[in-house]
Amino acid sequence: MESIVKDCISNITGVCRICNQKIILSSDDDDDIHQQSMINHYLDCVNSFKSVLLNINNSRKHVDHSNNLKHVDDNLHQDILRRKRKKISSMSSSSTSIPSSSTNHYFQDSLLRISMISILYREDDNESVMNLLMTCKDAMKWKDTVVFPRLPSINTIESYKNNGRINQLPRRYNRVDIENRDYFKKNVDGLINHHCRELNYFINDPIPAGFIPDHFTKIQVCGRIEVGSIPPFTTHLLIGSSRYPQEIYKELFPDTLEMLDTAYGVIGEHSNLDDLVPHNIKVLYIASNLVHPYLLKLKNLYLMTTYDIQDGEGHGYIRIGNIPKTIEYLYLNNCTVESGYTLPSSIKYFSINLTKNSPQCIPSSVKYLFLVCQGPTVLLKGWVPSSVTDLRLDGQFQLTIGSIPSSVITLSLTGFDVSPHASTIPDSVNSLIINGLDCQFDATLYTSSIKYFGMLGKYPFSIKSCIPPSTNYFDYQSSYISQWNANDIPNGVTHIRLELITGFIPDSCEYLELSYIYNEAPLWKAVPKQLKTIRCNPKCSVMSKNIPASINQTPKTRAHEGGSTWDANFRYLGLWRKTDCVKLYYQYVFEVLSVGVSQKRTSERNKREKPAQSRIEPTPKILPPPFFLVFHPNCKKSGPDIWSMKRFDVESTIVQRGGQTYHLPAAHVDFDFQGELHVRMMLKEQPKGPMPH
Incomplete structure (x- = not known):
């Protein structure tokens, strides 16, 4: 470019x-x-x-x-x-028959088309692409040269046929989501062609050898695979389901494989523990029972995540020397590291459960550290290496003086039940995030170095004393909606980002960012004296039309996803960014949706089964993605299952619970026929800036 x-x-x-x-x-x-x-x-x-x-x-x-x-x-x-x-x-x-519309000379230039498509390609659906194509005749000329993000659903394709508009559909798509085996096999419309690279095959049937065309290189499958099921040029693969555990052995995979994700892989009679997967793998997501010496042969491996073993079979055990020295990102769930084993010094991003492990296993090279505990744990001086700049603590930690080294710049506290004393927070911290605290947080005496303060998750207390007085950037994304009172926010705050909230904005505020769906009258009783810029959705006219002309109004739109399932580090963006969604993300929606939807699925399943067939109905369960996305405070299981049969989108859901209103971010929610509720490891709408350090 x-x-x-x-x-x-x-x-x-x-x-x-x-x-x-x-x-x-x-x-x-x-x-x-x-x-x-x-x-x-x-x-x-x-x-x-x-x-x-x-x-x-x-x-x-x-x-x-x-x-x-x-x-x-x-x-x-x-x-x-x-x-x-x-x-x-x-x-x-x-x-060529094209819709009546204006021309737009910008679409004539190949340079511009290249730059546009590189952005549109990242979007999960094709709506904005089609909108652009329908705005001008020039665009319609090159619609058949653009590779669109995703093949439309079968219903959409049929509607185009019935309306005589099938020729308006583009012919090139990158991703194919399949829930109908016959349509995939017959491909009557010829839309599944060599331009298609990604395949999400949401069908539980076993996949025979040669069934998937060779042009697919990034594949998700639900049913069991055999030798030859995966095309020879595949680079990215997600396999397995909680219903169909997959035996893992090297012959199943092509040598070109770079990323393998299997939460339900098991060791079987064909498995060679010294040579289990292809040696070209760079990114590995595996059940913790698959950690064996074969890892040392993966010379390109730089990211590994372990999932909990399902069905109460315990957890993995990492022996001395089992982790290769090439790894930079290591996320261990409930694995136990052998006593005396200090992990390789190549690791920069690291997470571990201190309830099961000694802090001595943490290498001194770590810069981004996520510590979890499952009970009251006193964090002592020396446990956190002095190399750490970003520290995330999740659980009932109790901080002591010196337990947080002076190298830490960003500090996140999740699930604390005791407010840390000001003496435990070093002067180096300039960004502080609290998330789902069970105690009144008192930051009135915290270090004056704190400029960014974020609030996530539940916080059913007054915010008056919890905002450090030195805060300039206040990011309020709490799921607990409360009325703000005058002087609750320190007058030194210059930048504010809000979700659903009403109350007083201090006169010092220069930049105010509102929720995408906020469409009410302005929050202030009087316009803050220093306010210069408001970022809001221009379609929310009640809000946008009431902004004084003297204030700069910038549009807030839904962002492109910015990544995909195949982006190795995309899953962890929410972990290390300030506006992460740990515990906030669908903390309450499970209680509202899981029972009702799973009962509906159960009813639909029973209609298909023979009346004489007896069975014990499964209890609806919540299976969250990897542990750093904690969806429910009482949830003990972990490990993803993105192999469900159906999906629906939740768009900025408002949930009423216990007399309170909670605003939940958008996401993909998946369900399968076991009555289990699953959530994809991907936000539809990422939190947006600008909110600097």
Whole structure:
């Protein structure tokens, strides 16, 4: 991309690659002046393009291109309009049937298309892509050259057929989600082709050899696999289900495999513990009982996560020397590390349960440390290495003086039942996050170095004393909604981010960010004196129309996912970012949804079974993803199951419970036919900035 941009600005012809217009340059200009003129013009064009996108996003109506080029002088503007009319005229004879809409010259340029698609590709659904395509005729010309994120559902495809619009569907898709074996096998519409790279096969049936086409390289399967089931060029693979544990042995996998995720893998008669998986693997998510000496042969392995063994079979045991020295990210669940074993010094990101392990196993190289305990635990000086800069504590920890080293910059406290004394917090901490505390938090005497303060999860107490007086950036994402009173927020706070809350905003606030769905009157009784910028959803007119003209209003839109299941570190972004969702994330929605939905599934299943068949109905269970996403305070199980048969989306759910209202972030929620509730390890809407350290 950098080389393309450099080529554009060094273009000796002086023609803009975006708007195709001649840039007026003097013949006396040297190369430096020439390039600077090109750069200035491109900056103007990009700004105009942003205006087009915002107009599309807000109204989805006719785009008046002339309004987006006010920065261009009148002569160039008229020239552009003439070119557009000529283009429309030349296209009128085309035999391609396209919707009536305006033209947009920005889509004519290949450079712009490349940069756009790199963003749109990250989106989980295709809505914004289709919206862009339907805004102009130029876009429709290249719709069949774009690889779209995901194949539409079978129902959507059928509706296009029934309405005679099947030719409007793109022909290239990256990901295919399959819940119908016959459609996948027959591929009657030819939409599953060599452009498809990712396959989510949500069917429990065993997968025979050769069933999956070779063009798929990133695959999720639910049923058991055999030798030859996985295509020879596969690089990323998720296999297994709680219903169908998969025997693991090397011959199942191609040598090209780089990432393997199996929470329910088991050792069987074909398993060779000295050579269990291909040696090219870089990322490994395995049940803790699969930690064996074969790991030392994985010379490229840099990230490993262990899942708890299911069905109460205990937990894994990591022996001395079993962890290779190439690993940088190591997330151990309830594994026990052999006494006296200090893990490799290559590890930078590390999590461990101190209820089962000695802190002596923590290497001195760790920078990001997540410690968990399952009962009252006194954290002593020397347990946390002096290399740690980001420390997350989850459980009933009791801090002592010196237990947190002066190297720690970001400190997160989750599930504490005793408020830490000010003397235990070093002056190096500038970011403090509390999450789901069971005690009144008192930060009135905390170090003045704290500039960022975040609140997540439940906090049914007054916030007056919990915000450090030195706070500049206040990030309130608590699931406990309370009324704020005057002076609850220190007057030194300059940046505030809120979810659902009403109350007083201090006069010192300069930047205010509101929830995407907030559509009520402004929070203040009087506009804060220093307020300069408000970030809110422009579609929430009740709020946006009541913002004074003197205040800068920036749009808040739903973000692209920013990653995928296959992004090895995406699963851990929520762990190390300030606005993580530990415990906040669906802490209460399980109690509301799990029983009702699982009963519905059970009823549907019983209708399909023979009346004479007797069975014991399973008790609805909650199986959260890896332990760092704690969904329920009473939940003891862990380990993901993303192999469910159906999915529905929860969009910013509002849950009423115990007389209180809780706002829950959007997510994918999956259910299977065992009456179990599962949640994907992926937020649909990531928390958004700008909230600096």
